[in-house]
Amino acid sequence: MLDKWLNGLKKTQENILGRLNALIKIGPTISELxxxxxxxxxxxxxxxxxxxxxxxxxxxxxxxKDKIKDTQEAINKLRELILGIVKVNNSELNISPEGLSVYLFIGVNGVGKTTTVAKVGNLLQKRGLKVMFSAGDTFRAGAIKQLKIWGESLDIPVISQQEGSDPAAVIFDSIEAAKARGIDVLLIDTAGRLHNKKNLMEEIKKINKVIEREDGRKPEEIFLVIDSGTGQNALASAEEFIKNVPDITGLILTKLDGTAKGGMAIPLIKDLDIPIKFVCLGENVKDISEFIPEKFIEGILGEV
Ligand SMILES: Nc1nc2c(ncn2[C@@H]2O[C@H](COP(=O)(O)OP(=O)(O)OP(=O)(O)O)[C@@H](O)[C@H]2O)c(=O)[nH]1
Ligand SMILES: [Mg+2]
Structure with missing residues (x-):
């Protein structure tokens, strides 16, 4: 997985480090330019x-302050400063000490929610936890089937109803089923596309309420799934979600492998009070990792 980090962040590294190196080559003098x-x-x-x-x-x-003399040293210092920012990120998962933990996955359409549900489910199962999927996306044609295929291949049970049914009802059912079967973590997939953004936010709020009512407590994790390819626009988009769903507990950055825009993680960590819990670096179910600050810096800025 560590090589995956480096491979996955290659495009971002070429983008940032390539140009920083070119800048150093201009000359050693630290000027205003x-x-x-x-x-x-x-x-x-x-x-x-x-x-x-x-x-x-x-x-x-x-x-x-440090009497740094040349551009190479200044860039090394910059690397330290960026590491200082991302180091505050704590990707530890919230797990209920007893009984069921509920993880809700939200985000706009196509960012990778369903795939990430499968990846996180597989990861938790490998750690010895009993997991279950809930097909909360009843809106998009094929969404339920997509999750069921993942469930079959990973040997993870999936609770679903037919397309077009009320997601709140499916989720209610899944919580009941998960409790009855002694499940440790229930992972709930949700729809990314509704008639419009306002509907999407309202739907998520409603789902959240159902979980709270049924369980008497908030989901242990509400993951906002973000496509890294959206770059710096991700910050504004995440802020909009947080305004509507203030209980978001973690961010998941997907598709880091396909983009040169991995630098977007830095303002997310700095400006949102919500940690990046996972990064996804490919389409395979194993292409997921906790966010490791040192690996991230090495991935985008090379070895010190
Ligand atoms: N390269 C790459 N592709 C990914 C990653 N995560 C997801 N994908 C791909 O992105 C596409 C969309 O993924 P989905 O999981 O269906 O996205 P979604 O958010 O559930 O989409 P909707 O349900 O339509 O809102 C699929 O082709 C995935 O294989 C990743 O980390 N890297
Ligand atoms: Mg989906």
Missing amino acids: FYENLEEILISSDIGVKTSMELVATLKDEVK
């Missing part, structure tokens, strides 16, 4: 305007 170029590289690496500007401002201070 160096900082300007650096800021531009960071912004266009999907680190976001705000975070990029803050990073460069902090770097300027550090260069003075």
Whole structure:
């Protein structure tokens, strides 16, 4: 999996590190132009305007304070600063000490929710937990079948109703079934596409209420699944979700393998008070990992 990180982040590394190295090659002098170029590289690496500007401002201070002499050393310092940001991320999972834990997966259409349900389910099962899937996406044609196929191949039971039925009812049923069968973790897939965004948010709120009513407590995890390819736009999109679903407990970044925009993880960690719990680095069920700050930095900025 560690090689997967490096492979998966290759495009992002080429994008950021390639250009940082080119910048160092211009010359060893730390000038105002160096900082300007650096800021531009960071912004266009999907680190976001705000975070990029803050990073460069902090770097300027550090260069003075530590009497850093050349551009290579300054870039090393930058790597340290970025590591400092991502290091606060704690990807530990919330698991109920007794009885059932409920994990809800939400996000817009096509980001990889259903695939991620399968990946996380497989991971937990490998750790010796009894897991079950709930087909909460009753909206998209084929969604239930997609989850059932995953369930069959992973030997994980799937609770579903027919297409078009009320997702809240399916989820209610699955919680009952999970409890009756002594399941440790119930993973609930949800629809990403409804008639519009407002409907999507309302649906998620309703689902959340059903879980609370049935179980008397909030889901142990509400994962907001985000396609890394959306780059710095992900921050605004995540903020909109959080406004509507304030109980989101973790982010999952998918498709990191297919994008040069992996830098987007940095402002997410810095500006949202919600940790990245998993990253997905491919379509295979095993292509998932906890977010490891050091590996991430090595993946995007190379070895120190
Ligand atoms: N390369 C790559 N592809 C992925 C990853 N995660 C998911 N995919 C692919 O993305 C596509 C959409 O995945 P789904 O899991 O169906 O996405 P979804 O969010 O459930 O989609 P809707 O149910 O339509 O909202 C599929 O072709 C997946 O194989 C990943 O980490 N890397
Ligand atoms: Mg889906």
